[in-house]
Amino acid sequence: MSSSFLPLSEEMFQARSVSVDLNNDASLLIDIPDALCERDKVKFTVHTKTTLGTFQKPEFSVSRQHEDFIWLHDTLVETEEYAGLIIPPAPPKPDFESPREKMHKLGEGEASMTKEEYAKMKQELEAEYLAVFKKTVQVHEIFLQRLSSHPVFSKDRNFQIFLEYDQDLSVRRKNAKEMFGGFFKNMVKTADEVLISGTKEVDEFFDQEKTFLLDYFSKIKDATSKAEKMTRSHKNVADDYIHVSATLNSLSAEDSTPLKHLEKLADLFEKLRKVEGRVASDQELKLTELLRYYMRDIQAAKDLLYRRARALADYENANKALDKARLKSKDVAQAQQHQQQCLQKFDTLSESGKKELTSFKGRRVLAFRKNLIEMAELEIKHAKSNMALLQGCVELLKSN
């Protein structure tokens, strides 16, 4: 898909947000009103409206790439003060692989289809492209909105730069430190499971959270992949309707006998596939995306636990060091100070962590509720449309 300017409609605004309304605080309102898809790169237009004096202007827009979001996320992770907070998960890279592959296959199979069929398949694929696009915009937007609605993150200096700096951020991004930080972060992720499950937890709250998060993460990861497969199957069925419809059309065009109802049938399948396509994409947005998002969020919560576990380990090590210092009667004051610092860090972390995890649960429950309701309502709506179409056709056929 080459250079194309895709303005996002009002409908898309409503359709978005796996998280509950984040953009409430008038003091800092962020959204991504449009985006551009240039070859492999997506350029997001980040629009900010603010009443805060910390910004230079009350309203402004900048162009950002996916990598800029990642940079922002990583700096937040590396910031010590935020160790006790759940860092909103980084948005995943825009992935147009699936529709691109399908487009390629379609090109190869063009000869075996009628012109009409090919046009319809292409239309379907373009819709799919658009859906992927919508999803990626949504997920980038939510990331920013999570930050803007958080009392601490909204004041982050880098966040402000991200929103305001009207030049390309790539220079800042290529900072070697950040790159190393990214590598370290990834390495750490694989170790956290071990560390978290290893430490003995005295605090009941955190003990429960640990058990819950570890188990829940694996379950939600599985549910996400199964939901993906299910949605893909649904799309396949919708695509099959296109072929059926197209062949029925050819049949009715050539058939001289009074098989007029073939034409109606072809028409019916064409309409049905549109509905089925919507069912598939709505399911994806409301269910699969929901699960996917919270899978990442749970990972972020786990990271918090990991940081706390590390802080605890540090504290325990500081204790040991203090004991050793006391024995040797050397650098006791220093050791004591260090131990105090670790304890304080751990306590702050625990306190803020507890708050974060509690509000996280609330947020999660609300989001699930909203999306499950919306999904059920959409399923009912689509099933009713399908039924109306089908019954109409049946009536027509019976009356002839």
Added chain:
Amino acid sequence: MTGRGAADSLLPAPSFAPSVIQWRSKMAAERDTPPLGSAAAGLADFREPEDGEDLFVSTASTLESSPSSPEPASLQVEDVSANSNGPKTAEILIDDDQDDLFAEATEEVSLDSPEREPILSDGPSPAITPVTPTALISNRIEPKVIGVPSMFERSLDEVEEEAGGDLFDINISVSDPEKVGDGMNAYMAYKVTTKTSLTIFNQSEFSVKRRFSDFLGLHSKLASKYMHIGYIVPPAPEKSIVGMTKVKVGKEDLSSTEFVEKRRSALERYLMRTVKHPTLIQDPDVIQFLESSELPRAVSTQALSGAGILRMVNKAADAVNKMTIKMNESDAWFEEKQQQFENLDQQLRKLHASVEALVCHRKELSVNTASFARSAAMLGNSEDHTALSRALSQLAEVEEKIDQLHQEQAYADFYLFSELLGDYVRLITAVKGVFDQRMKTWSKWQDAQVMLQKKREAEAKLHLANKPDKLQQAKDEIKEEIEEWEGKVQQGERDFEQISKTIRKEVGRFEKERVKDFKVVIIKYLESLVHTQQQLIKYWEAFLPEAKAIA
């Protein structure tokens, strides 16, 4: 939560059987009430003397040994001539046929013979000319105190009308597949139940047990009797060595259950199509197939039997002939129709392939939905917020019900839509076959003309020759031959005209049936889709309050 195997979408058998039976009986119910009048109208259009022949066509080989009049052959000639209610040409036709008929009858069939060898009516080239079975029909009707003469008192039209018109009332169901025997000699026996008010049958409801090769045998006989004179004989379901081997070997898995069900359904449709044909239903082979408790085993249907190999060779020969016969089509109708069927064939095959893909994807959807349902249930268990946990479990239950729904829809996709298309692809092959037969008939006629021409030329040469002693003898011989070939030419022309006429009628009937058939099945299929949507609404509407209850 139903446990599932890995790749091949297994469902425990019980949940599968009932829904399919449900459809089967629905389909049967539909067939009970065909649109009135249309079939009758079709026949009324073709009320021509030649139709009289239809009554008489079938082999006597399938007779039950019932006490019959000693010389049915001669009886028939008189009856027919006396009661033939067509113009003179019809009579001549019938008489001529009788010559051929009885020639073969005395050779091959003895009604009193104790041993009933099934006549291998599979040989395609020397078409076994049908032997009249009026005695047979009369025997059947005797229990109802209707003798032979009365048979002909009712006009032939009336009989055909009963068979194909307003009173066309016959329903066949194939059920209760039962494995008989063990190992590689095992086979499936199916119960064939007929319910009818037609008088050509002895009872109004009766059942017999048949195996697959019996069906093939029936088709084989009908094809050899009727195809070469232009009748579209519904094709029998296809053999499947792999499928049957699994059943024989005793694999009780879903794929063999599905295979048996697919076959059962196909056999039922095959029989229904056959009996719907006003000519075929009166064929003694058909009647015997439906009625008699014992049927001679049709061994010639085995692929590797002598007859089977002969069939293959002849099919190949036919194919070659088809390529070499270049017919001068004088009738635009035939040319148009052939083209039409060619196009229809292509389109139907394509549609069939698309629907098969749909079936496959829908099955996948069902499997993936079930898999998601399990996953959602696990997630619900893991969730520590009570209300959300319950909602997730409910979601899992909904999805599980939906996966069942998709599975059932996939069966409807297959048994209603896909199989319909498959049947018609095969039917169109039969139609094309009948057009080919016409070509062969034409070719035979042309060959006779060529031969006649040669003989005339030979005669002319003789007249100019100068050998007086041999001349008279040769002249006489040649004169005889010329007469013979003139006869053959006339016969050839008549055959050609007859087959053309029959094909027109058959094609007309086929088109009408096709429209009806498609309409009925498509409506049924759409209704299955409606049902699925209704259920979806029900399930999601039940779930909605659960989702809203999350607090």
